[in-house]
Amino acid sequence: MVSRAKVPVAIFGSPDDIEAQFYEALQRGDIDKLMAVWSDDDEIVCVHPGGPRLVGATAIRASFEAIFSNGVVNAQPEQVRRVVSLTSAVHNLLERVEVLSEEGPQAAWVIATNVYVKGAQGWRMVAHHASPGTPQEVQEIIEAASTLH
Known part of the structure; x- marks a missing residue:
């Protein structure tokens, strides 16, 4: 059992709030x-760019503790695409991550998908999957809606 400190989270907050x-x-x-x-569900999952699938709060917490031991993660969510139903939401987005290079701070891009489920405690994350990005902004390919005449 993972001990979680009580941090205020809106009970019925939205996926955007979480x-x-x-x-x-x-x-x-x-x-x-x-x-x-994160949800209290045993099957929550996290995949960091290029990393393995981490299942459960203990594995996820340990991975973020290791990441934070090297400093904070200056990641900004951008270009969020949302699919929302009454009890679930999927957000696909670009994370603009500031990284330090020999030339100073630079932006790198990561493609991420965050999945949320609404339960008794309100909205909670059940999955975060981040794919390796590039030094340049990721381009989107958007299919134009077809119109029947």
Whole structure:
């Protein structure tokens, strides 16, 4: 059983509220606030860019503790695409991550998918999957809607 500190999370907040708290926690290196956005479900999952699938709160917490031991993660969510139903939401987005290089701070891009489920505690994250990005902004390919005449 993972001990979780009580961090205020809106009981019936929206997926957007939970996502904002997730990225704020990354930017502050706040492990307790970060873990508070996750569901209590045993099957929650997280995949960091190029990393293995982490299942469960203990594995996810340990991975973020290791990341925070190297400093905060300055990731900003951008270009969010949302699919929302009454009890679930899927957000696909670009994360603009500031990384330090020999030339100074630079932006790198990660493609991420965050999945949220609404339960007794309100909205909570059940999956975060981040794919390796590029030094340049990721381009989108958008299919134009077809119109029947």
